[in-house]
Amino acid sequence: MPSRFSPHLPRLGRIERYVLIQQLRSLGLALAVIAALVMLIDFVEVSRGVGSAQDLSAVRIFGLVLMKSPSVIVQLLPFVFLFGTLTAFIGLNRRSELVAMRAAGVSAWRFVLPAAGMAFVLGILTVTVLGPLAASGDAMWQRERARISGTTLGADSQEAIWLREGDDQRQMIIRSARQDRANARLLDVSFFIYTTGADGGRTFSERIDAQSATLSAGRWRLNNATGAQVGQKAVTYSTLDLPSSLADKEAFERFARPQSTPFWSLPNQIQRIENAGFTSTAYRLRLQQLLATPLVFAAMSILAAAFSLRLMRLGDLAKMSVSAVVLGFAFFFLNQFSSAMGSAEVVAPFVAAWLPPVLTALAAFTLLFYTEDG
Incomplete structure (x- = not known):
């Protein structure tokens, strides 16, 4: 039924879509920059390591980089959402578009929450699709590096192995x-x-x-x-x-690193490791960190948006942007510290994985409440 408010609904929808498009463009730019830096560093590292020992061609080295780099890029995706969202909202602020939105009575929640929701959905996509592909690439990189460097010769392995089984x-x-x-x-x-x-x-x-x-x-x-x-x-x-009680494959197949294990394979891998009598703490921690990834992306987006909502005429936008970057790196170091505590079994893997993103999300919501509602 038509009402006097109906003319405003399409306009608000266009505003939200416009903000999301700007954010996606900035996320793509941030991803391209970070991916280029990671691949450049990996290219130099592989060239000086495996490449120099075996005299590999540049094409072969680039192929190894394509296997190795995606897993590193996936780990740095929180910074993609931090820098990308920050760039998008600062651009809107500099062009006074945020001023026009706020003057029209549009609450910051109307375009910040959709941006966080999109980050959450992209986080789910990363965990379920991109992450497993990157993990498979990392496993391929580990095998190729071992084969090229000669640590595994033919079918025989010269490294001692330990197994445990029983009832x-x-x-x-x-x-x-x-x-x-x-x-x-x-x-x-x-x-x-x-x-x-x-x-x-x-x-x-x-x-x-x-x-x-x-x-x-x-x-x-x-x-x-x-x-x-x-x-x-x-x-x-x-x-x-x-x-x-062992199957042939279990006895002669080395457990992959947690980072090389795809998300969908982690539960079975954890069960296999525990059945073999080994500790699965690192794999449980990895599983919980992957489950918390969507919350991490959403929290980073809200944090970046909250720091960039300050009006240009009020000044200190540059300081606020630097503060957002500092907080982002603080989250990274907190996450690394928490992961170390979880790996050492000082705290439970669930707490080690979920504490940093929950604290970051609470800080982001608190700042947004203070910025929007005073």
């Missing part, structure tokens, strides 16, 4: 000096077997050394093995079978 009655710690992935074998391997008592305590019961151990069909097949239980003489076996 409520028995635990096995497995150490292998070398591994043959092509034949699913561990070479020069030792099994340390512990029994679990009724009180939950573990007691060492036996050690078995073998020339090789092959995993298949839910068992370890040990060749040329020597085993000794506590208080007994050593016994030699030509072959010996030990039950195993």
Whole structure:
């Protein structure tokens, strides 16, 4: 039904769309600048590292940079939203467009909240789509760097590996000096077997050394093995079978770094690591940080907008802009410090991941309330 307020609704919608378009343009510019800087730094780093050791061509180095840089760029996206939103609103302020909006009775909440909402949606897109692509690229970069530098030679790895498996009655710690992935074998391997008592305590019961151990069909097949239980003489076996709860892929596949694990794979990765008897704190922290990413982007957008709403004629806009950048970097260092506390298990991963963005969002809303409502 028409009313006397209906003529104003389309105008307000156009204003909001106009502000969002300006913000998107500034975000694109900020992303281009930061991406160019990151790729330039990575190009120099790869050239001096892997490239100089193997005499790679510039095209090959650029291909490695395309694998490596996206994960770094994704980590710097909060600054893209900080600088991009700040640039967009300062531009509107310098052209007196914010003055005209405020004089027309348009509240700052009418164009700041849509900007924050768009940042939140882009954060979801980053976590669900862009982040997994960047994580896959980082995993490819790690494999290519290892292959080019020669840390992994063919199917054999010269690096010792440790495994842990078992159940409520028995635990096995497995150490292998070398591994043959092509034949699913561990070479020069030792099994340390512990029994679990009724009180939950573990007691060492036996050690078995073998020339090789092959995993298949839910068992370890040990060749040329020597085993000794506590208080007994050593016994030699030509072959010996030990039950195993590991799948072939789990035993011979190294766990990827948290940064190289896509968002959708993190829950399964956490479960695998815990089943293997290792701590999953770093992966739980990474999962919570990814879940908090949309809030981080929205908080950065509100913070930048709140600092740039001061009218040009009142002065101090430059100081306010510098203050926004300083607060943005303060959030970055707070986030790094909180991540270190979470990784060291000083605080829970949930608290370490969510505390910095929540504090930043509260600070941004407080400043916006003070700027708009006094």
